[in-house]
Amino acid sequence: MATFVPPNVRRVLSPHLPLGDHREAPFYGRDILSVSQFSRNDLEYIFGVAKEMRAMVERVGTFDLLKGKILANLFYEPSTRTSSSFLSAMERLGGSVIPINEVTYSSVAKGESLPDTIRTLECYADVIVLRHPEVGSSALAAKYARKPIINAGDGTGEHPTQALLDLFTILEELGRVDGLTVTMLGDLKYGRTVHSLSRLLSLFVVRLNYVSPEILRMPPALVEELAGKGVSQKEFISLEPVLAETDVLYVTRVQKERFENLEDYEKVKGVFVITPETLEKAKDEMVVMHPLPRVGEISMEVDEDPRAAYFRQMECGLYVRMALLAMVLGKA
Amino acid sequence: MATFVPPNVRRVLSPHLPLGDHREAPFYGRDILSVSQFSRNDLEYIFGVAKEMRAMVERVGTFDLLKGKILANLFYEPSTRTSSSFLSAMERLGGSVIPINEVTYSSVAKGESLPDTIRTLECYADVIVLRHPEVGSSALAAKYARKPIINAGDGTGEHPTQALLDLFTILEELGRVDGLTVTMLGDLKYGRTVHSLSRLLSLFVVRLNYVSPEILRMPPALVEELAGKGVSQKEFISLEPVLAETDVLYVTRVQKERFENLEDYEKVKGVFVITPETLEKAKDEMVVMHPLPRVGEISMEVDEDPRAAYFRQMECGLYVRMALLAMVLGKA
């Protein structure tokens, strides 16, 4: 939030408010930067709004809640999935979008700072969604912006809306979060989605299993942080011992680009592949999730299994992002 | 069309229907993949709707027939013309668009399959327009999609909406199709537009002349296919013998990139150039068409001739695409 407001600027739209200032409209004017900003009550509120969004979309497709509002969808890194999801969320709420995908070719290439770009865009838009390769970029943007910033991924940092949609999917699929056993599989060292999701899950009573190759284990610091919050955690090198008790199997992609040498990658890729045979030993009432895109770590035959929830997970992303946009613009 | 529907997915929008299932709303929920899917009755229906679209655009510019609907405009290859045309069509119908032009830099670059990309996008959109460099990509997309797919060009395969707008232009310009002599000029070997258009024309009583250099003749298999449908066809190496009898002169670009060696290209480029002098020997009541872009094969002086229909052809594209979008979304 900017500390300085030029005296002769007349404010057009909602001012930034300090956290928790508006009891009637929680999140109005606030930034969405990190999963650590949410309490359990916040999550219940967000998911309540997301459920309403789902109901409205199913009934009427689109409605005019944010008619007249403009979203600047500012992506310094390409991400078709996330940018399309925010774009659709804004359009289904009747708002408009300034899509900025080619930002690296533009002002930025001329050396403009992120704060300047943000302060320019907020002249044109009412809310800014930001994807940026550097950790902390969203917090930097929010420091200078008068309009709300939604972090859509800042490098290896945070991607809070992904974690929110993951948790909302669990709730929609299984009806509850407390009491569940969540097994995270694959690249647990570099995957920011599993880090953020595990932090959100720590607000609930869950058991977490981490299944990964030795070199891709969950960061010890994070394990310790979660232990400090009383989360029950166990680590494994294969899925077999925990599959039968698993309610949510959260699969992540082993990204080649994360590895320093190709040999390490070749060793682990393909070891953690989910097939219909894998799921034979799983519960009937469980779900397989994945942040997508996948590249072979879940075989396409699994898609036809009712427990394969990853495309429904994408849809949940739409409702959660609709909820967040409506909330920060004071319309939820 | 997907064979599997997860039991706990609540359907938001129109389900895919088998061909011809909805007599009250033909094409509702259907894919537009190939010219071979259309009967003469279908064409009459489509062109009737396109005429209504033209009348509405002329009267009010834009209207809210598809308000609340979202089009994902997914272009793996750039095509300003086609993507702008679909975008405008959707916006003139009051709908919204998710424009995706930089797809090669994104999820796809990470190795995601086309079916996964499609199944993600259909979480956010109501209809998907797909341009893709590989033959059969639209059919593959349609196999997995629950929402309608419109093929906007799949490599050297099909570009059905181009053929439909070509035929609609002939109808709008000359008032009929039966009885016409259509002369196709230029690259008849590699040009998918002439292949698709000739197939559509085979549903009518027309005479086709093919004028091309020897190495760019119409594919013999296609000539045979059309002959089997009773189409009268003749081949020439110059325009002169057939110009006077021609009602529609369909000019195509000789694309450098189609040639395996540059010498072959240099031999033919420039031989088939249309100038005002060329048209002196043509009928008063005829039209010159071109799918555009042109690079010299029709000189700019021809643009002022009332018979030059290629820019009006572009406009017809708008009305045909509006018709198709409205139809597959059940609103025509």
Next chain:
Amino acid sequence: MATFVPPNVRRVLSPHLPLGDHREAPFYGRDILSVSQFSRNDLEYIFGVAKEMRAMVERVGTFDLLKGKILANLFYEPSTRTSSSFLSAMERLGGSVIPINEVTYSSVAKGESLPDTIRTLECYADVIVLRHPEVGSSALAAKYARKPIINAGDGTGEHPTQALLDLFTILEELGRVDGLTVTMLGDLKYGRTVHSLSRLLSLFVVRLNYVSPEILRMPPALVEELAGKGVSQKEFISLEPVLAETDVLYVTRVQKERFENLEDYEKVKGVFVITPETLEKAKDEMVVMHPLPRVGEISMEVDEDPRAAYFRQMECGLYVRMALLAMVLGKA
């Protein structure tokens, strides 16, 4: 304006009108190509509409003045700032946008001429905003177009909407233009913004100071042109002698790419940097402006000074562009 209109084209939207033809709706159907097309009366009219736009945006955010109209935002060169500004302007007026940013990869790469691209796009849009690297491209486009063209920068040529927003900002910040002392600082040789702004200022009674390094002086031909209009002009090599009398300090970026050798650039970069200390000697009632992006020529500490008007200047751009779009479409 095209000289030829095909007889069987039914006109959908407003025809191009000769300059000054519509006294009730000035600028209706006209192109915005150059600052030299505006009289002082024109400017007063434009700024009056821009003020109304500001009032409406502040009151309701967005309104439906241009509902049903489509803007083709055609950028051959990337410019996040300018393209976002036009996009937001059109959306705040309830209109739709066809954003075309990747044009170099597309038809144009296949060799299509600018007139053909324009004549294609005007089949889909009601007004075209054009950014193009070549001087005179907008005039060329306007020659062939039936729909209004707005020049958003043609190489080292003109960028009239930037000059209009600069002048509107002065008016909004200081309440008048006549009688002011305007000091232009930095790269006065290559910067088209200072050239265009000084031409617009010549319609008012102002004093102009030019402060630049020797090799970046205001072009003598322009100085002579303005002298011929009775403008009082003075040149300096440092800001010090004129700062105290300055009402408007217009700072421009010294662009590395303008220099033929790097040594010349290194000599001047950093010499003309504005800091809080610089402004200690300036009036209380003055403004610092900058077309942005900046790369260090105004330090970020200056942003908190109420006289720093450059972000408010960006906002003024929105209102001016809303005004121009509404005017050329006959709705102002």
